Amino acid sequence: MVVNGKCAKGSPPVPHDIDEAFLALPLRALADAALARARALGAEHADFRFERVRSASWRLRDARPAGSSDTTDLGYAVRVVHGGAWGFASGVDLTMDAAAKVASQAVAMAKLSARVIAAAGSDERVELADEPVHADRTWVSSYEVDPFDVPDADKAGLLAEWSARLLRADGVAHVDASLLTVHENKFYADTAGTVTTQQRVRLHPQLTAVAVDAASGEFESMRTLAPPAGRGWEYLTGTGWDWDAELEEIPALLAEKMRAPSVEAGRYDLVVDPSNLWLTIHESVGHATELDRALGYEAAYAGTSFATFDQLGTLRYGSSAMNVTGDRTAEHGLATIGYDDEGVEAQSWDLVKDGVLVGYQLDRRIARLTGLGRSNGCAFADSPSHVPVQRMANVSLLPEPGGLSTEDLIGGIERGVYVVGDRSWSIDMQRYNFQFTGQRFFRIENGRLAGQLRDVAYQATTTEFWGSLEKVGGPQTYVLGGAFNCGKAQPGQIAAVSHGCPSALFRGVNILNTAQEGGR
Structure with missing residues (x-):
């Protein structure tokens, strides 16, 4: 395949x-x-x-x-x-x-x-x-x-x-x-x-x-x-x-x-395909680095954030392989613009650098309020009848230049699961405790795919999951995923947003059997 x-x-x-x-x-x-x-x-x-x-x-x-x-x-x-x-x-x-x-x-x-x-x-x-x-x-x-x-x-x-x-x-x-x-x-x-x-x-x-x-x-x-x-x-x-x-x-x-057989719950190494990982980025990094949430000014739809402002520059978000940008300029990105709804020119900037929280998504008011300088262009309204609110940029995990292929990432695992495609998910109101399912799950044995599995979900806290990131794939594995229907604010607004990422290898992630969890 x-x-x-x-x-x-x-x-x-x-x-x-x-x-x-x-x-x-x-x-x-x-x-x-x-x-x-x-x-x-x-x-x-x-x-x-x-x-x-x-x-x-x-x-x-x-x-x-x-x-x-x-x-x-x-x-x-x-x-x-x-x-x-x-x-x-x-x-x-x-x-x-x-x-x-x-x-x-x-x-x-x-x-x-x-x-x-x-x-x-x-x-x-x-x-x-x-x-x-x-x-x-x-x-x-x-x-x-x-x-x-x-x-x-x-x-x-x-x-x-x-x-x-x-x-x-x-x-x-x-x-x-x-x-x-x-x-x-x-x-x-x-x-x-x-x-x-x-x-x-x-x-x-x-x-x-x-x-x-x-x-x-x-x-x-x-x-x-x-x-x-x-x-x-x-x-x-x-x-x-x-x-x-x-x-x-x-x-x-x-x-x-x-x-396919039902998965046996336990700890597994995971290779997560971009078709699944984009949603985990959206929920655990994208929303968590919206500064209005981190400050407590916004809680509708997706809660506040564990990544509070006092931790900027010190929070160990993940391993050193984790480098995440906010980007309003990515070609074909759903959140790509020339200028936001406050007249701010589109930019690209670091959110997580070498695993450390180094930035947030800002509009002009929040940028001034926190003394962070210029807005990075994150004000958006979904219709002429709605006021602009701080909205997510294209938040993306960077590949490793010259990095491994997906096949090579799989080849480095003795016992694991390859996760493909997004499906259901759940995350708490601080963007911290979560679980995600997918479209397809493949057993990995001795570096090779060994057939599909059913009833799989991976569960972790945000920092535990991203801390288990060992390797990211090269640019050849990078895909720009995303959604049309990110919700925020009250009255509610909808925005389209993309999240690019390579395939990525995570060690020792907790796998749930969803059939057993559901009492079946």
């Missing part, structure tokens, strides 16, 4: 211009009206954000249509700092008077917030870290073909053809297929003089094959490993992933999984 995500080479992305229909909207006129009103009302800072986000999805069950959607979210928002407090309002009326009124509402909200804060006895004021002015900048993500330029019939037809291919295989009883696509435009302007216009495209194709034992009623499923990506339609036609190879191997792997 092939032991890593299978990437296919393609031509370089075609440069695109910002969509003319978006540029034809009265972006600057609305921004000028809103910012002028905010200044006149005494705002210390004001920013204007206009967004058009088009999202579409297609779902098939056993090669037949099961549903589709196509929606567009369009509007604008004004955020201000007035009297040391935040104010925010949004609107959809594309007139100058309406934009000015929204700015007035934002200032009124800031005044109300200031009174509430004062009544609570707090003297903390909102102040923003400095950022250079970025005047009249444009940025477009890296893709070749906008999926919205492809006829819907072609999208549904490709999913149906792939589904039918799986259904023809022996042992495959059902196939679910889906495709999510997003085209996002964003215009930003603030009272400092920054003006940016951006365009991003991303998509997520996915197929799941199901096998059923008619006699016992038992079933198993196996999902494609292809991650969501900041790419265009070319991703489904051979650029960035070898779909033919993956679809060809799924039926045999699924049949083997149906026959």
